[in-house]
Amino acid sequence: MATIERRSPVAFPVRAVRSTKIGHWTVVQQYTNEGEGPWLIDLSHHPRWDLQDADIRRCKPFPVNVPVDPGTCTLDRGLLVNRMNRTQCSIWHLLGDTPQPPADPVCTETTDATALMALAGGKVFAITEKLTNLDLTDPGPKPPFLLQGPFCHVACQLVIAQRRDLDGTLLLACSRGYGQDMAHAILQAGEEFDLRPAGEDQWRNLLKQIQNERSERF
Amino acid sequence: MKRLAGLPTLRVNSARAVSIEYDGKRFHGVEGDTVATLLYANGTRIFSRSLKYHRPRGLYSLDGQSSNTYVDVDDIPNVCAENTFVGNGMRVEPQNVLGTPEHDWMAFMDKLSWAMPAGFYYTIFHKPARLWPIAVRHIRKTAGLGSLSPDVELRGRFDQIYPAADVCIIGAGPAGMSAALAAAAQKLRVILLESRPWLGGYFDYRTRNHKPGMPLYLRGRQLADQLEQAPNIRIFKHTAVIGCYSNNLITAFQRGSEADCFAERYVQIRAESVVVATGCIERPLLFENNDRPGIMQIGCAHRLARTWGVLAGEQAVFSIGHDLGIEAAIDLHDLGLSIACVADVREDGCDPALPPQLEARNIPFYPGWVAAKAHGRKVLKKVTLTNLSGVCKQQFDCDTLVASAGLTPVTGPLALAGARLEYDAHTGYFLPTGIPQKMHAAGRMLGLEDPTAIELSGRLAGLRAVADCGMAVGATISGVEEELAKLPGPARGSKFVVAPVEGKKTFVCFDEDVTIQNIDQAMRLGFDVTELIKRFTSAGTGPGQGGIAGHNLPLYVALTHRSPDLHPRPTTVRPPLVPTLLATYAGTNHPMSKRTPVHASQVAAGGVMERLQPWQRARRFCADTTARAEIENVRTNVGMLDASTLGKFRIFGPDALKALQRVYVSDMARVSTGRMYYSAMCNEDGCVIDDGVATQIAENDYYFTTSTGRAGETSEWIRYHTRYDRWDFHIINLTDAYGVINLAGPNARKVLEKVVDGAVSNEAFPFLGFREFMVHGAIPVRAMRLGFVGELSFELHVPSSYMQSLWDILEEAGEEFAIWNFGLEAQNTLRLEKGHVILGSESEQRTTLHDIGLGFFWHRDKLEAQTVGAVALKQTENDTSRLKLVGFKMEEPAARAPRDGSPIVAERIRGYVCTARYSYALKEPVGMALVEGYLAKNATRLTIFEDDCKGELMKAKVVPMPFYDPTGKRMRM
Amino acid sequence: MLGRGKRLWSRSKRLKSSYDAVIIGGGLHGLATAYFLATRHGMNHVAVVEKRYIGFGGAGRNTAIVRANQRTQENLPLYKEALELWPVLTQELDFNLMFYNCGNLNLAHSEAALKAMRLQVASAQFHGIDSRLIDPKECKELVPALDVSDRLRYPIYGGMYHPPGGIVRHDAVVWGLASGASQKGVDIIQGVAVTGIGVQGGRITSVETDHGTITTPRVLNAAGAYAAAISCEMLGMRLPISVLTIQAMVTQPLKPILHHVISSGTYHCYANQTLKGEVATGAHMDPWPNYTTQCTAHYIKHQAEALTQLLPCLKGVKFMRAWAGLADMTPDMAPIIDGNDPVRGYYLDCGWGYFGFKSCVVTGKYLADFMASGVCPQILRPFTGRRFEQHRLMGETPALVHYSPDN
């Protein structure tokens, strides 16, 4: 009998060591030979929403604040809220659980609209500069911040979550249909830096780091 | 040939030997050799033959400014031997010769030059007319340099990089290095681009003192060390700048070394500020046979010895116009080159310290003298020198002539970025004026010659770039400006000199074999603009572009005119500044296409995939190209189509309905919950651009679909057409969020009811209904009863991550009916039988809603909505002369269907077949065509002109549509 | 012999005070019209006024491709005659225009493209023009360097082969026509800019230039990309035109490898090998209006990506020179040829986009008829600028139009 499964648009050409079930998703915790980084991590199973309203600052579908300026982000209790323009935010749930979807009609669930990946570790921005002419190392904005623009020719949302010189963590969301080719292009560009696919465990560690770093700063 | 060893300036490693195969023989050199230096060290003097006259050509500039040393390397033609490092096992072949460069059977062409004046090809071979087609074949064969095999594959990896920078500096000579250090001191992100494999520029090979005890080359290395240690400077060596565009976009390419994981990579930089410190190249001296092998520029002879340890010859004559020439003569003498004499085109003005040094070495010095003629059939044997008036002459035996008129600045990047070049009488340079904002020039290209001044001008430019980045360095800038003012300014350049010549082979352009006589000829014919002379004679249009001709051509033209109001104007510089491999421009060129959520299983099921805009979709699953089995399965049983590429949108907010009314032709106020509503969008010409269905989800909240091709543009379209209204509505593109399965066929309901949690009977879920179900209690599905293929069918929209599971579940549930895939080809025939249009297939750019018979969807009363296209729909609604969409069948049912796109003719072309297929359901071909209005009436005969029909027209007749199930009961059952 | 020859055209910058006709623009269309006015209608009291130098604009910047496989029957006869004129004109001008009849191969990368080609091919055949559909194998036979495998991002489904087409040396046409017109008495005035057009009582009376006023009853606006701006500024006549930059480039010269002009709509790319051996290739346009003739980094890269897909062996070849020209695009990719409407004596020949080269001599011939007689020849009538308000787009492009006329 056909099983009910949710599938990511991204499949890595490596063997999984350990996986868990989250809802109908099979999430790989760890792949073989993940190496020391940089890593490419598929986060497509993390729930995401689109929030739009003429007066967006008044919206509170989640108990977190909407960032004030377009291009800025807030990361609070595992929810990353990215201000896209005057009336719109994307919201990415980055923890491992499944939160209750908001009932507010200003929210649209968009988990399946995009592929979401994290590119993290050493020399991450040496990899990205091979794929985009967007300036991800601009010292101006402080992470986390959002850039919307072409990455490997495809319109993407890029969140620079943390950054130290060429090292750091980048979250990338592109149209789901492009997910497979995008992952392939990134892996190919990262070959010279020993970029390898990694699982959710690695992501947990990274998220902890990012959150600690942020609490230190504030 | 013996190599000079132990020189501190050498850039070769004599301890490690390398070798190449050239013209079938093996030659040895040392690590660090280029193909050109290795061959030269082995005695090669003739590297190639020229394009037109097949004259022997040799090493001239060492910087790749002409095709003189172009060779074939590993089957890749037109490789410049001067800047290609030797890799072990390289196979090098000469090109454009019949025989060898030494003995070229085409050499007789040189004797025919009298028959080839400028533009001669415009005046011959066309009479009689039949001569030309024969001549053209021979002309083609003689033209061109290297040859390329159609199946050759370039090896190596090609990559690209878009590094970010605040300040980008072009050129790592003393000025560029100083600029980089100045900018880096302010913690800015600095990028330094250098075309040679090492830093130092023209300091790198010179032993003259910068300061006492500090030779120039050592100073260069000192600066380089500082740069390498600065953490915020990124240095790209062996990187040639190829383009320089407005808003400071710089493009370049880097050659990889053996340690790099790329053969070459394309580099593109957008910088806040740019410093151009590209220095100078030498300008060729014009005299008879100035292209003979053995004649070379100063830097060529000097660097050959100092950088590669190769002496250019045994006995040399120098005919120069710059102190660098005298310096080189002294240095090369000391390294062992015998020098017959040094002629200087300048009568005065050389550094007074230099002539005594020549005298000390017994080298005769002739100020105000210049080379007039080179002798020697293939390579140089002797030289005639003359004074400038041509009265006195003297001949010298030599195998090397170092010939150089002076310097000319490398202004390519500035000119490409929009600077104008003006002739400056003092320096004799074309100096850049009107340099774009946030762009600065520095160093030797400004005419500076004092090493300290050059470094300081670099520092100044670096600081100005810092100021461009918004940092307060004004005071420092003033300080440097004052300091620079105290140092020597731009030096006086040598005059433009054409040696008194009696012969005819004084080349302005080597690549295209253009002589000064050709320029004269062009001017006599009325070509008086340099740009036109360039086109007519093709001077400067060869592989070296303006490198050889750039300076001399405009000056020669101005000189010949002798008109005081005529300023010398250089010809336009065009990118790329350096010839660049297509592979390098192309880079990795990642293929980016979209896959549907069931892509893998569609492929596994034997789907023949094709690209449909960004998507990959299955055209068919059976071997038969007409997809008969798939069609019949849908008509009689049940099939599944992956329709995930359909555009899907949510629009909500107080003004959502207004926005829909603006773009859809129908009255969208009629869109209600639980039902699907079909409508179309037009452009301002009233031409149909899209169709789809919409439903209401909640108050002010709609879900609608668009065609695949419009999915990417619909949000933009709606926002564009409401841009003056400031309405409050929100759109989300959900195209990728939902997969779509079209479950179609008389057994579709039997399959669906097995898996969903709600009633799907015709009563509970009628035609055009919209329902939300759960499949197996877990998968949320938006279901629509639509009838595109003309059977009972359900369009199931499911979150993409569940799509594969739903597909598998339906396949399993349909197993008892032998449910099967169908693809786009089957869908095309199925919908054709129903007379349903596909926009772009049954419409073209100029087809209105009326033309395809869908005018009734337009609600003319909603004037206040200002529907896009409504004005044009009103203006065209009674126009009977337009092309109309009709259905047709063949007059003989046994005839085959005409091919898509075939014109319909009656004296002239009256329309064309949009789609026609054999209908297995009706057992005869059916089709749709766009035809002139007068042919649109029922039963009218259409005569179809197929390609290659040899006058045999096919005959069809107009019939009403739909062809299949005209009452539509099958999709309502 | 040319080498010792006389000037090809007069040097004079001196304008006479009146002419029977003034042609704005010393490009191909202006020169061709002047030539035919002088040779076919004896109207040689004509001035061609050029702001820069002859052939400065599109005439010297196109990639010299000629063909007659247009889509619509309004265009087909015109381009057919144009093709036939090259050899004739070569003899008439006694100037080798170097028509290289290599044939054109247009590639299809989808079923839909094949269908669109079928219409073009059959329409051409109906008009007696040789053009046929061929399969990928035949494409490969014609162009051995072509990759017809399915490694291509957009594999080749077939092609439209059009043997009568080819390339013509574009500069030669400029110089040949200028020389021919000049010999018949036409004044070719370079370096003079038109600054105004005088109209009285709905008739053309004069042309103002920066070198003085010329009285004339007839003006032809053949200013190429600048035609629309001139029309708008000097006569208040706005035109349905957008001026876009289009780019082309050549590789270093090679021995013959491409024996046909090849093109691909999907890859936005065409290529041919010039008689000099350079592979000349052209691209897509920057999709916003501008009057700069600067190149872009974006498109030379795009062009390399496209060409190395279609012809992988060209990876090892180097681009040597890129340049840009202007294309005056209309919404339906067909030109605007008009006269005496609404101003008597004002003639318009513009909106050629990137087809201006192929059509220049034939258009000049019929425009000369038009200007000499005042009556529009039948063949030019469909090109009236009124067609846009009559909702009669020409249909030269099958594609759906975008919401802005500039795309």
Add this chain to the structure above:
Amino acid sequence: MALTITCPICGKRSGYEFRFGGEDKGPPPQAAGLTPAAWCDYVHRNNCVAGVQKEWWCHRQGCGTWFSIYRDTTKNLEVAGPQSEDV
């Protein structure tokens, strides 16, 4: 040439991220009584200014906003204008 456009949301970006939306001709004219010539004038005809013009752009590869800017068509450079709008 390397056009940059300043998006009111995302800042200065490469021109190729945007879609050009035509000369700014103001809102469409009222449909009632509109002659074909007047309609055509609004829809198809352009000023083709060789100089500075106000025009619409959409940041299609970025935030998706439509906005207007001023640009010099003879230099292909964005210039400062009296005001710009976005929707």
